[in-house]
Amino acid sequence: MKPKTQNKLISVVQSPQWIWLRRNLFNNWFNSILTFVCIFVIYRVANIFGYWAVFLADWQVVLVNWRLFLVGRYPIELHWRLGIAVGLISCITFLSIWTIYVRSRYTKLVIPTWIITLLLICWLVTGGFWLRQIPTQLWNGLLLTLVTSTISIILCFPAGVLLALGRQSSLPILRWICIFYIEIVRGFPLIGILFMAQVMLPLFLPIGVRPDRVVRAIVGLSLFSAAYMAENVRGGLQSVPRGQIEAAKALGLSTPWVVLLIVLPQALRAVIPAIVGQFIGLLKDTSLLALVGLVELTGIARSILAQPEFIGDYAEVYIFIGIIYWILCYGMSWASRKLEQKLAVGKL
Structure with missing residues (x-):
């Protein structure tokens, strides 16, 4: 073997990539065989799926109906509002990530900025004041999925924290109420909660007051997710050493300040993966809204499949909405991992 070729082989064998492999x-004969088997299976599946996706699949159903998938029946002449909303979300997301990573002095403004931005986006989407109001019956597809999941996440998180604190409370009546609520809600399936929110919620309100169907769906999702969020947060509360609480009280801090400054930051930091997992589950649970008459992403897919020219294109439609769900869920998971790395979750 020529010296030049031998040196190349030595450099390849000693490279970090080859060492990792x-x-x-x-690293042993069994893992080597298993690796080759997995490579073969992945190759076969990718080959079959690739051939179907390129030569057999009818993606015309997606190209023709992409607007329905994204915004449903939202008026075309008002799509500029949604464009502004997407632009605001993109800018605020980029600025938030940059502010947190460079540890800017403006970090404390991130949460107020998000609150103002979300309120502005709600105004743009719904209308009112100087803008034409859009009825929720025209909110369909991905737009309705994002609206219901975002608002439900915003509502269920503080509700779950309060329930977790209530379950840890020393006041028996408060603790029993929280335990009763958490265990009752966790014992019901989500679809049952959604049906009760649609049918029974108006019965508890004054005569003539009937919330919008989207509002009722958000209430059902929030109440259901708050019970599971409470258990996730309670796990974090139990991980905080008792000595830190006693030390904080010895320094003269009152109980509310001990909870806000000492307990909650450590508890929430410890359960970031569980909290984000609950958020991801909530996002996917919005697909059940199609069963209560709301035409979100899954519901609009069923409507599109009812079009005569696209009857039978189930695979193409559900693969497309599956990719959308995967992008959203992976984005939340990626943000969670970055936040864990920034906060050094799991490290002493």
Whole structure:
């Protein structure tokens, strides 16, 4: 073997990539065989799916109906509002990430800025004041999925924190009420909660007061997710050492300040993966809204499949909405991992 070729082989064998492969995939004969089997299976599946996606699938159903998938029946002449909303979300997201990573002095303004931005986006989407008001019956597709999941996440998080604190309370009546609520709601399926929110919620309100169907759906999602969020937060509360609470009280801090400054920051930091997992589950649970008459992303897919020219294109439609759900869920998971790395979750 020529010296030049031998030196190239030595450099390849000693490269970090080759060392990683030997250490993780080819460290013994069993793992080597398993790796080759997995490669073969992945290749076969990718080959079959790729051939179907390129030569057999009818993606015309997506190209023709992409507007319905994204915004449903939202008036075309008012799509500029949604464009502004997307632009605001993109800018605020970029600025928030930059502010947190560079540890700017403006970090404390991130949360108020998000609150103002979300209120502005709600005004743009719904209308009112100087803008034409859009009825919720025209909110369909991905737009309705994002609206219901975002508002439900914003509502269920503080509700879950309060329920977790109530369950840890020393006041028996408060603790029993929180335990009763959490266990009752966790014992019901979500679809049952959604049906009760649609049918029974108006019965508890004054005569003539009937909330919008979207509002009732958000209430059902929030109440259901708050019970699970409370258990996630309670796990974080139990991880905080008792000595820190006693030390804070010894320094003269009152109980509310101990909870806000000492307990909650550590508790929430410890359960970031569980909290984000609950948010991801809530996002996917919005697909059940189609069963109560709301035409969100899954519901609009069923409407599109009812079009005569696209009857039978189930695979193409559900693969497309599956990709949309995956992008949203992976984005939340990626943000969660970055936040964990920033806060050094799991490290002493």
